[in-house]
Amino acid sequence: MSKSRFVVAKTGDVAPGTSLRVNAGGRDIALFNVSGEFFALGDRCPHESGSLCAGKIVGFAEADEPGKYRLVRDGEFVRCPWHGWEFDIRTGKSWCDPEKSRVRAYQTGVAAGSDLVEGPYVAETFKVSVEENYVVIEI
Amino acid sequence: MKLPFKGVIDCDLHLPSPPTTALLPYLPTHWRDQLETRFIHKMNFQLTSYPPNSPLTCREDWRAKKGDGESDLDRLRRQALDPFGVDIAVASLLHGAIALFNEDMAAALCSAVNDFVAHEWLDPEPRLRGSILITGQNTDHAVAEIERLAHDKRFVQVILPVMGDMLPGKRQMWPIYRACERHGLALALHAGSTYRFPTTGSGWPSFQVEDYIANSAGFENAIVSLLSEGVFSECPNLRVICLEGGFGWLPTLIWRLNKEWRGIRQEVPWITRQPGDILRERFRFTLQPVEVPDAALIARIIGHIGSDDLLLFSTDYPHAHFEGVEALPDGLPEALIRKITRDNPLAAYPRLSGGASANQPEKAEQRS
Numbered sequence: 001m002s003k004s005r006f007v008v009a010k011t012g013d014v015a016p017g018t019s020l021r022v023n024a025g026g027r028d029i030a031l032f033n034v035s036g037e038f039f040a041l042g043d044r045c046p047h048e049s050g051s052l053c054a055g056k057i058v059g060f061a062e063a064d065e066p067g068k069y070r071l072v073r074d075g076e077f078v079r080c081p082w083h084g085w086e087f088d089i090r091t092g093k094s095w096c097d098p099e100k101s102r103v104r105a106y107q108t109g110v111a112a113g114s115d116l117v118e119g120p121y122v123a124e125t126f127k128v129s130v131e132e133n134y135v136v137i138e139i
Numbered sequence: 140m141k142l143p144f145k146g147v148i149d150c151d152l153h154l155p156s157p158p159t160t161a162l163l164p165y166l167p168t169h170w171r172d173q174l175e176t177r178f179i180h181k182m183n184f185q186l187t188s189y190p191p192n193s194p195l196t197c198r199e200d201w202r203a204k205k206g207d208g209e210s211d212l213d214r215l216r217r218q219a220l221d222p223f224g225v226d227i228a229v230a231s232l233l234h235g236a237i238a239l240f241n242e243d244m245a246a247a248l249c250s251a252v253n254d255f256v257a258h259e260w261l262d263p264e265p266r267l268r269g270s271i272l273i274t275g276q277n278t279d280h281a282v283a284e285i286e287r288l289a290h291d292k293r294f295v296q297v298i299l300p301v302m303g304d305m306l307p308g309k310r311q312m313w314p315i316y317r318a319c320e321r322h323g324l325a326l327a328l329h330a331g332s333t334y335r336f337p338t339t340g341s342g343w344p345s346f347q348v349e350d351y352i353a354n355s356a357g358f359e360n361a362i363v364s365l366l367s368e369g370v371f372s373e374c375p376n377l378r379v380i381c382l383e384g385g386f387g388w389l390p391t392l393i394w395r396l397n398k399e400w401r402g403i404r405q406e407v408p409w410i411t412r413q414p415g416d417i418l419r420e421r422f423r424f425t426l427q428p429v430e431v432p433d434a435a436l437i438a439r440i441i442g443h444i445g446s447d448d449l450l451l452f453s454t455d456y457p458h459a460h461f462e463g464v465e466a467l468p469d470g471l472p473e474a475l476i477r478k479i480t481r482d483n484p485l486a487a488y489p490r491l492s493g494g495a496s497a498n499q500p501e502k503a504e505q506r507s
Binding site: 047058060061062063065066067068069070083084085086094095096097101 | 310368369370372373400401402403404405406408409413
């Protein structure tokens with residue numbers, strides 16, 4: 001089955017360091033802007049279905065030894081608001097259990113409105129303007 | 140049920156606490172003088188955890204009979220070593236010295252107890268192994284005592300009460316664990332408390348039964364503390380033997396550790412794999428007092444734990460947990476009995492697997 005591409009937001013709708021809940025093809029999707037890069041995860045924690053969009057966007061705590069704390073990859077993890085499970089925004093993988101606990105990660109892209117007017121894209125919720133850039137998700 | 144074969148390793152056996160006068164020859168002259176001058180040598184230094192006349196403290200048929208002339212050593216051989224076919228017994232002498240507020244006197248008495256054990260028990264009875272008694276309140280003293288005795292390979296572990304003056308994972312305690320690891324000594328946590336703090340999180344209980352059962356929670360607290368504080372990041376080869384704390388509560392502890400770790404991992408980022416996995420690797424648990432006297436339930440618990448490496452046979456002599464020589468729960472399969480009475484203990488104690496035992500056997504050599 002070939003993938004469909006959905007236009008889900010204007011790039012300006014999701015500021016760097018924030019997330020936005022969008023819907024594409026009937027799915028709730030958490031759209032993240034990490035320093036200008038866009039990532040899309042299913043908006044549903046695999047644990048108890050908490051909304052990752054409502055989760056805090058955080059870094060990853062590491063330690064070379066007990067008591068030596070370090071926060072790395074700041075802004076690249078989301079912590080589920082319900083029980084604190086951490087997911088890598090880039091991959092959807094849970095850090096603690098990357099094989100069994102992961103959320104679906106969708107391919108994203110940015111396209112100019114002028115291209116979208118032509119293309120095989122589905123814009124479900126808003127009109128595309130040729131002057132703007134849009135986030136596109138493949139499902 | 141009885142042990143189906145001889146040659147077992149008893150990982151928790153208690154030596155009787157001697158009258159303090161018997162320790163005087165093992166004390167430096169200053170402390171001998173202090174004890175006599177202050178009449179402290181008339182005290183028996185019994186720990187509150189084991190009131191001498193409590194039914195739990197000693198099985199009735201194992202109590203010494205006044206005037207029968209039998210030595211403590213002969214009684215131990217007759218009651219605890221010979222009838223169970225014991226090859227090796229890891230013995231401890233739980234002495235009240237560990238709870239003294241005077242750190243120097245506590246250390247001197249611990250040393251005296253250790254030397255007493257070496258000379259009065261380990262020298263004449265080659266089946267016995269010893270536990271280095273230390274006081275956890277002063278780590279300098281504790282480390283010095285470990286260093287002093289480390290050359291004597293008959294001591295296979297360092298022993299602390301599970302509920303001491305602080306949670307055992309605290310960094311202040313780490314020099315003790317580094318010394319254990321350095322010398323291939325296991326760290327033994329034994330049921331009991333120094334009673335600086337109540338044995339429950341809500342104050343003092345009223346009855347001994349509450350204290351005794353509170354040890355299960357005490358062990359859980361100690362294990363969570365050792366894991367969370369990162370002791371096994373610092374000392375990855377440290378082996379912890381939990382004595383007389385049971386094991387029926389392990390499945391839920393492992394589940395909960397792993398589950399909570401997912402949510403609050405960032406608080407303890409040095410834990411980089413499931414804490415339950417670290418627990419399975421580093422902790423071992425003695426059999427008696429076994430909470431579930433049924434082989435089917437034990438099999439289920441072992442299944443939940445996910446490993447049959449963790450249990451170590453013990454009689455917990457002379458504490459009263461079973462009658463006669465029925466030291467095993469009924470119906471245990473022989474393969475499991477072999478594992479908990481031989482293979483697991485040999486693998487658990489670095490100093491047993493390292494061939495410290497002269498009378499031990501081809502099996503130990505095969506494993507190495």
